[in-house]
Amino acid sequence: MELIIQGIIKAFDLIISFDPEVMGITWLSLKISGTATLISLFIGISIGTVVALTNFYGKRLIISLINTGMGLPPVVVGLFVTILIWRNGPLGFLEILYTPSAMILAQTVIATPIVMGISLAAIQNLPPNLRLQILSLGASRLQMVWVLIKEARLPLLAAVMAGFGGVISEVGASIMVGGNIKGYSRVLTTATVMETGKGNFDIAIALGIILLLLAFFVNLILTQIQQRQNPR
């Protein structure tokens, strides 16, 4: 218990004093996970919408695969991404192993199915007659899709939060493809693991608290956006 209190004090100490290393780590976490979430939104929402709105043979199989992907273990993603981008691996020419770019890549792989699965369910959950109604009002196909996405914004923003939450808290893939390099690819989660290993529990707890605060503020902003535009 004493240790937790020490950790909380340490956390505020680090935040108030603007500890440059901790601030750098926090900013990097936000940048990497934010970018990965953003990329996953483009891929996830577009493919999710297409799958939801079209009928084809094997659709249920595809949906099952996407839903399974929502539970992809980060370490497994980390392992496969590492093998792919090894210097002597198939994507070795990119030379991105142990860089923030590699972490964005791995986190995108983790977040995309989460966003895709939730978007798919969100679009499918809209009343089926809505599509007919929009089309009968003279909208083009593209306009119809756009209205549907706007109509489903509540669950879609939930998809953003789930995707972001999945990657900002993830450690297995980040440590494998990023290498936890000081001042370069060290993020809040990997730093927490390292400080725990060093026995610096107070710093580890402090980093954990900062991570929670960060996640809280990001979600607060997203929730503001989500709730504000729902006058009903």
Add this chain to the structure above:
Amino acid sequence: MKIFRNSKVLITMMVAALLFAFGTSSILTANAASKQKNLILATTTSTQDTGLLDVLIPAFEKQTGYFVKTIAVGSGQAMTMGQKGEADVLLVHSPDAEKKFVEEGYGINRQLVMHNDFIIIGPAADPAKIKGVKSSAEAFKMIAQADALFMSRGDNSGTNAKEKTLWKKAGINPEGQKWYQQTGLGMGQTLNVAAEKKGYTLADRGTYLSQKKTLGLDILVEGDAALLNIYHVIEVNSAKWPKVNSPGARDFAAFMISKKTQKIIKTFGVDKYGAPLFFPDAGKKVEDLGK
């Protein structure tokens, strides 16, 4: 009205998108700039967990302009990375495996850097009564006979390799015994587990000293010549893997055995722990250590 609200949201989202895009591009350019001078150092957890590398790496980077990517894993994994050409230079402490690594042509210019020693630590109550025993193998035998809990790294690290040698010397096969548990974790975390479970374990003195205050475990056996912990620097052979940065590896090896670095190693940790964590050995012979 509703459309207006939505477009506001859209603008907000687009601004956020732009911000992140800027962030990413800065990350990418940082990559491009440092691509030429990247150096991947695969090393053991003990050099990172003690904080030694936090002192040495910035000095090396400042001196040479390389950007060092330190990947702290066990010695076993570090050598596997070297074997696959995924590291440029190694700083490891598993002499038998290192010799094999060099003999098989994966590494060149293996050079002695420093040593400290392994210690057998355990709870103060010492259920196997090994405190003060001179021979480490003898102490291991007593732990086995007392069925006292022993935490092993179990990760092919240098420490784990040393531990296996000691069990062999004691004539005991601990695998599968109820009192023998493998954590599969780094040294720091294994110490935490041993402290929590009140078990014995083999540790390098550096990591133990840097973590002593939170552990509540005592040094029970030390000073046996078999407990020497020797660190070498090895350059990965670029003849096997052309992508290896061999000039960088050579520079790093030269840096590690330079007089200035050896002096830093000698005094590292003295102010904080009252005793040095590592002893510099550049230019010495392995046979002369610990005498």
